[in-house]
Amino acid sequence: MHSPLRIAFFGSSLVSSYWNGAATYYRGIVRALHQRGHHVTFFEPDAFERQQHRDIEDPDWAKVVVYPAHGEADAASALEQARGADLIVKASGVGVFDEFLEREVLALRSPTTWIAFWDVDAPATLERMLADPNDALRAHVPRYDLVLTYGGGQRVIDAYRGLGARECVPIYNALDPETHHPVAVDxxxxxxxxxxxxxxxxxxxxxxxxxxxxxxxxxxxxxxxxxxxxxxxxxxxxxxxxxxxxxxxxxxxxxxxxxxxxxxxxxxxxxxxxxxxxxxxxxxxxxxxxxxxxxxxxxxxxxxxxxxxxxxxxxxxxxxxxxxxxxxxxxxxxxxxxxxxxHTYAHRVAQLESLLEARLRAAA
Structure with missing residues (x-):
């Protein structure tokens, strides 16, 4: 990228894998973005005892904002802190206030702020939406600048396009070699x-x-x-x-x-x-x-x-x-x-940067 991006990310948790299978994926993507010079703020709710079961302290490769999960006002306050970022990501499966966040994050779009929906469980999300014409997320899919998914191949791309997505790109899981590597037998x-x-x-x-x-x-x-x-x-x-x-x-x-x-x-x-x-x-x-x-x-x-x-x-x-x-x-x-x-996260983030650069050129 020509200049570092300020990215706000709303997900389940970056610091805890407790009932949170996406933690490894988030950490790999966010750390690789940091290594490429981008600045990520990760917003996560204080929910499901995840903060009591942290695996890591706040990392030096992201700013972590833990917001209360008492009501929608807490989620609205977190969204307001994200205003003005270059890219704001709402991930699937935050676990609390998902419908609220998926709707209200779109109000933060501006000529200089893109809004992406990042589906870390695309097959399940799509099966849910396709089974229910009144699913709340269906109406918002065409309004996001970009849909990113944790995987799913062409079937996932076709399904999201069928729901009106402007663009759908899988960013597959990968390896963070700094985190996962051979160790001695235990x-x-x-x-x-x-x-x-x-x-x-x-x-x-x-x-x-x-x-x-x-x-x-x-x-x-x-x-x-x-x-x-x-x-x-x-x-x-x-x-x-x-x-x-x-x-x-x-x-x-x-x-x-x-x-x-x-x-x-x-x-x-x-x-x-x-x-x-x-x-x-x-x-x-x-x-x-x-x-x-x-x-x-x-x-x-x-x-x-x-x-x-x-x-x-x-x-x-x-x-x-x-x-x-x-x-x-x-x-x-x-x-x-x-x-x-x-298949490292450095490969995945290079793919993401190419995608965003192409959109920047198109917008220009």
Missing amino acids: HRFAADLGFLGNRLPDREARVRRFFFDAASKAPEFDYLLGGSGWDDVELPSNVTRLGHVSTRDHNAFNCSAHMVLNINRDSMARFGFSPPTRVFEAAGAGACLVTDAWDGIEMFLEPGREVLIADSAEQVNQHLRAIGPVLARQIGERARSRMLRE
Whole structure:
């Protein structure tokens, strides 16, 4: 970019991953923007006990504004602080006052301020809007200067264009090599297969199918379950429950299990081209990654060489039986090399800058 941008970002949380799977994505994007000289202020509500479960202190690569979540007046006050920024982003899934923010942020547009909607869960957002003609967000989509998405490929682009979006561009998840990298094995996380993911209604059935069923069918293996919400679930005897795993332990988790499992949420699997942050975290740490099958995986990692694909619990266990430590390490190292070569947040922010420059030229 010719000159640094002042960017105001309304999201769920930059400083806490507690019930906030988008934290890794936000941190990667915002840190990379800072490294390119841009100034980001991240506005997040004091909600869902996230401030009590912080993973990081306020970083030096962003200004964090935590606003109260008592009423819409609190959100309105935060919006007023963002007035005058070059780019104001409303992310999906802030968690409180989303409808209010999605409507009122548009009042901050000016000839020198662009307003973007950044959908960090595009498949689910689109399925919700397409199922309900009266969904509040539908009316606002055509009014945003730009819709950015965390993934979703051509189906997501076409769906947003069908709802009147002026422009829709996926900015895929990526690796922040400063945050996710190989570390020493930590025996707390030693297992044959590790899975890290919060219990969510649109993923639970797939977790049961790919993880719990795999554990039930292979009592000779040890399975490790990390993430919030699983406390009252009856688990097979060879599954160890960890509860919430802080982001500061993710590298150790990914480096200590023989293999790491990724399980997509229903809507992301249906749309494809929506690799979650876990894929990049695990690959960046050099883990041998097994993922459930979804369209577009080969755009990020080569199946069989850089990642293992499973269509069932039986296939998960086949991989555990067939892949020894040496080959598992080779698969993880290839995945890490591919990420560093093509899929870092520096790559994503360069793409975003090119997009904004093209719009600046068009506006001029």
